Amino acid sequence: MDIVELKEGGVNTFKLRGRLDSNTSQSFEKQLLEAISDGARNVIIDFKELDYISSAGLRVILKATKTIKRQDGKLMLCAMQDYVKEVFEIAGFDSFLPIVPTLEDAFKAF
Amino acid sequence: MSTPGSFSFELRNRLSELETLCVKMESVGQALGLSRRCLFEVNLALDELFTNIISYGFQDQSEHAIRVHVSADQDRLTVVLEDDGVAFNPVARIPLDLPCALDECRVGGLGIHLVKNLMDEVTYERRGGTNVLTLKKSIDKS
Numbered sequence: 001m002d003i004v005e006l007k008e009g010g011v012n013t014f015k016l017r018g019r020l021d022s023n024t025s026q027s028f029e030k031q032l033l034e035a036i037s038d039g040a041r042n043v044i045i046d047f048k049e050l051d052y053i054s055s056a057g058l059r060v061i062l063k064a065t066k067t068i069k070r071q072d073g074k075l076m077l078c079a080m081q082d083y084v085k086e087v088f089e090i091a092g093f094d095s096f097l098p099i100v101p102t103l104e105d106a107f108k109a110f
Numbered sequence: 111m112s113t114p115g116s117f118s119f120e121l122r123n124r125l126s127e128l129e130t131l132c133v134k135m136e137s138v139g140q141a142l143g144l145s146r147r148c149l150f151e152v153n154l155a156l157d158e159l160f161t162n163i164i165s166y167g168f169q170d171q172s173e174h175a176i177r178v179h180v181s182a183d184q185d186r187l188t189v190v191l192e193d194d195g196v197a198f199n200p201v202a203r204i205p206l207d208l209p210c211a212l213d214e215c216r217v218g219g220l221g222i223h224l225v226k227n228l229m230d231e232v233t234y235e236r237r238g239g240t241n242v243l244t245l246k247k248s249i250d251k252s
Contacts, residue, residue: 022161023128052132052150054157055221065212083150090227091220096212 001050003028005035011110012040013103017049020057029060033067041073044106048079053087065097074098076106116181117141123164123174128157134178142182148250151228152189155245158221159191159200167195167241182249189245198241199234200225 001018012035020028035043045061047053065075077099080088088094100106117138121127132153139149160176168174177192200222226232231246 019132021128021157023125052153054154054161055224056161058220062212069212083147087154087224090224092210096210 001028003031005031011042011044011107013044013046015046015049019052020050020060021052021054022056025056025060028057029063032060032064036064036068036071036073041068041071042110043068043073043075044103045075045077046079046103046106047077047081047084048103050084051081053084055091058087058091058093061097062093074110076100076109078103078106115142115183116179118177118179120175120177121160123168123176125161125164127164127176128160131156131160131178135180138180142180142187142249144187145250148187148247152187152245152247155225155228156189156191158225159243162198162200162221163191163193163195163241167193167198169196185249187247187249189247191241191243191245193241194239195241197236199236200243201232201234 001016001020001024004015004017006013006015014032016028018024032043043064061075061077068075075098077097079102080099085094085099088097088099098109100109119134121130135149135153135156138144139152144152156178163176174194179190181188203219203222225245229245229247231244233244235242235244
């Protein structure tokens with residue numbers, strides 16, 4: 001999986017490409033939690049080019065959401081492909097995670 | 111041996127084999143004309159079960175093989191996953207109480223929850239020293 005991290009107007013955006021599974025989730029978790037501990041409070045994860053997510057990926061998103069919330073920050077998820085979004089829905093995560101259709105929508109949330 | 115409509119392959123007990131699983135299932139999906147969604151769902155179910163097996167199934171440091179058989183008849187796909195790890199029946203796990211709130215959300219059992227929801231049928235058998243998981247799913251063609 002490729003991760004591109006961008007910082008723009010006080011928002012950290014992580015663009016993911018490829019597969020977020022048990023093989024790739026640890027390095028993503030490290031990078032994401034490091035950004036939060038370095039002070040990132042407005043974070044977007046852009047799923048546009050992510051083809052695949054497993055429960056290992058869901059755990060990273062859950063952990064990061066809890067961590068950033070404790071710091072009064074906010075994590076937005078955007079641009080998911082249908083079947084990636086379905087995984088969030090089956091897990092019941094769509095009921096408490098902010099998932100929006102586009103990157104622009106995610107920016108507007110801050 | 112693979113016959114038409116039937117495919118078999120083996121994976122080693124290493125996380126990096128998830129990549130192999132994906133590549134193998136991609137060609138099975140193509141041969142059977144599965145839709146991208148159907149292939150994604152079968153791949154995800156196998157990923158979750160495989161990750162469980164290699165994380166908890168083996169107590170020694172040796173290499174083990176996890177065998178995967180995929181067959182299709184008419185409109186149904188059958189996938190059988192076999193390993194020689196410790197006896198473990200994931201089907202017997204207590205279902206998650208969903209949806210939950212962020213603070214109460216448990217992550218244990220999430221993988222099995224996904225498997226049960228993505229497949230039509232999941233059955234477990236212990237045959238001799240082998241765990242046999244059988245998954246069934248209606249085929250939705252591309």
